[in-house]
Amino acid sequence: MSDSAHVARFRELLARLLGWTFADNDAPPLAGLLRDRADDHGMSVGAYLARLASRPWEAELSVLVERLSITETYFFRHGEQFTALREDALPERADARSSQRILRMLSVACSSGEEAYSLAISGRQVRSDPDWIIDVTGIDANPAVLRKADAAWYSAWSLRETPDAVRRRWFCPDDGGFRVVDEIRRLVRFRRVNVAESGDGVWNHGQYDVIFCRNLLMYLTPAVTSALVERMTNALAPGGYLFLGHTDSLGRDPAGLELRHTHRTFYYRRAGGPPPAQRISSLPAPGESSAVAPEPGTPAPRMDDDIYERSLDLLRQERFSAALELIAVPRTGMPGARDQLLHGVLLAQSGRLSEAIELARRLSEENGLNADAHQLLGLCLEDGSAVAEAIGQYRLAAYLDPGFALPRMRLGQLARRQGDDRVAAGELERALELLAREDDERITLFGGGFGRLALTVVCRSELDACAVRP
Ligand SMILES: C[S@@+](CC[C@H](N)C(=O)[O-])C[C@H]1O[C@@H](n2cnc3c(N)ncnc32)[C@H](O)[C@@H]1O
Numbered sequence: 396m397s398d399s400a401h402v403a404r405f406r407e408l409l410a411r412l413l414g415w416t417f418a419d420n421d422a423p424p425l426a427g428l429l430r431d432r433a434d435d436h437g438m439s440v441g442a443y444l445a446r447l448a449s450r451p452w453e454a455e456l457s458v459l460v461e462r463l464s465i466t467e468t469y470f471f472r473h474g475e476q477f478t479a480l481r482e483d484a485l486p487e488r489a490d491a492r493s494s495q496r497i498l499r500m501l502s503v504a505c506s507s508g509e510e511a512y513s514l515a516i517s518g519r520q521v522r523s524d525p526d527w528i529i530d531v532t533g534i535d536a537n538p539a540v541l542r543k544a545d546a547a548w549y550s551a552w553s554l555r556e557t558p559d560a561v562r563r564r565w566f567c568p569d570d571g572g573f574r575v576v577d578e579i580r581r582l583v584r585f586r587r588v589n590v591a592e593s594g595d596g597v598w599n600h601g602q603y604d605v606i607f608c609r610n611l612l613m614y615l616t617p618a619v620t621s622a623l624v625e626r627m628t629n630a631l632a633p634g635g636y637l638f639l640g641h642t643d644s645l646g647r648d649p650a651g652l653e654l655r656h657t658h659r660t661f662y663y664r665r666a667g668g669p670p671p672a673q674r675i676s677s678l679p680a681p682g683e684s685s686a687v688a689p690e691p692g693t694p695a696p697r698m699d700d701d702i703y704e705r706s707l708d709l710l711r712q713e714r715f716s717a718a719l720e721l722i723a724v725p726r727t728g729m730p731g732a733r734d735q736l737l738h739g740v741l742l743a744q745s746g747r748l749s750e751a752i753e754l755a756r757r758l759s760e761e762n763g764l765n766a767d768a769h770q771l772l773g774l775c776l777e778d779g780s781a782v783a784e785a786i787g788q789y790r791l792a793a794y795l796d797p798g799f800a801l802p803r804m805r806l807g808q809l810a811r812r813q814g815d816d817r818v819a820a821g822e823l824e825r826a827l828e829l830l831a832r833e834d835d836e837r838i839t840l841f842g843g844g845f846g847r848l849a850l851t852v853v854c855r856s857e858l859d860a861c862a863v864r865p
Pocket of ligand 1: 413414460464465466467468469472503504505506507510534535536537540588589590591608609610611614640
């Protein structure tokens with residue numbers, strides 16, 4: 396077998412044993428690791444691969460997980476999700492559990508434990524009465540991070556997003572860092588579980604009120620992702636909540652789950668259970684609706700289709716002022732989302748950035764599900780050098796419409812600029828896949844004057860330039 400055939404076999408085995416998917420750019424570091432591991436066992440690469448494939452090899456799998464997994468995490472990461480948890484999901488679940496007085500939560504891919512302890516603290520904040528049981532399980536395949544989770548000691552850097560009052564109440568200074576107080580440690584236990592296996596004990600039907608599974612799905616193969624999502628959905632009580640990472644989307648209509656949007660974040664609620672509290676709005680599946688809903692009985696006046704098409708043509712020809720003049724035909728009432736979007740793009744392309752930002756903000760606030768409005772806002776903010784905010788908007792656009800290539804492409808390009816080649820490669824690969832099917836109108840609106848082919852070439856060359864490390 397050639398070197399590249401060995402690496403291909405190694406990738407196949409990592410997909411089968413751990414559910415991992417790798418970009419083509421990962422091949423060189425994987426080849427290095429493969430040689431290292433075979434040498435370590437005094438085996439040839441071929442013999443090592445055959446041994447890995449033939450029967451369980453727990454100790455070796457642990458080494459591979461420790462060497463290859465990305466374990467970055469910190470307390471209260473993506474704070475808006477914890478706010479939604481505390482203010483909406485947990486109070487609702489506590490009402491549903493008032494007779495049992497127990498809240499059960501699961502942190503999937505908990506890494507060194509920060510997420511699991513953050514869940515326990517949030518549970519205690521919502522139900523402080525010790526009569527209430529807060530029960531949190533953290534699972535991960537990586538034994539090294541689980542040892543750290545058990546020790547419950549963290550450096551100040553892990554608490555960088557933790558409010559001072561929370562730090563004072565739930566941590567004690569210890570040996571230059573912080574230790575989680577025993578009152579919280581007692582609520583949390585950690586288990587080694589590989590999500591690529593069905594793993595007994597943690598996936599019992601209907602047992603959790605809340606599951607967090609963040610920043611894992613992006614590393615998994617589609618087959619392992621869908622098996623895991625199904626397992627998590629079944630393990631939620633009816634009306635229980637699933638929180639995923641910012642870049643994880645479950646597509647248009649995940650079976651048994653409804654999408655929610657509060658506190659500027661998205662999450663899912665398992666169908667059934669008591670009706671959700673009034674303040675939580677139920678939303679259609681991602682990508683389902685991107686039009687601003689008009690008031691009942693007052694349909695938003697649409698630009699004549701002919702004017703719209705002619706303005707798009709002018710945009711293609713980069714004749715922005717002519718297009719702006721054409722759409723400036725006076726009409727009564729507020730224009731619909733399609734027309735406003737085109738107006739916003741033309742304003743941005745003409746350099747009228749603050750007007751474009753104002754319009755895009757209004758559009759995305761009117762309908763938080765309008766993926767195009769978030770994309771436009773992202774492009775305008777990026778032009779205005781508000782890159783971090785732009786990234787948030789691109790993530791929302793990609794989240795709301797998993798088939799939308801252009802936000803993925805910008806996310807990939809920005810990640811590359813920030814030196815994060817691993818994220819960049821993932822986003823650019825996905826963008827390349829989606830670009831072939833991208834809607835023509837979106838390419839005109841958001842392609843910055845590039846056609847599909849040119850965008851594909853740019854995407855491919857950025858991807859080739861990524862030097863991905865394991
Ligand atoms: C980036 S961390 C996520 C930490 C935390 N959920 C967060 O968002 O802050 C990803 C974790 O996934 C774990 N992981 C990767 N593959 C896994 C698998 N097959 N089964 C269980 N855990 C896995 C890694 O060990 C790592 O700790």
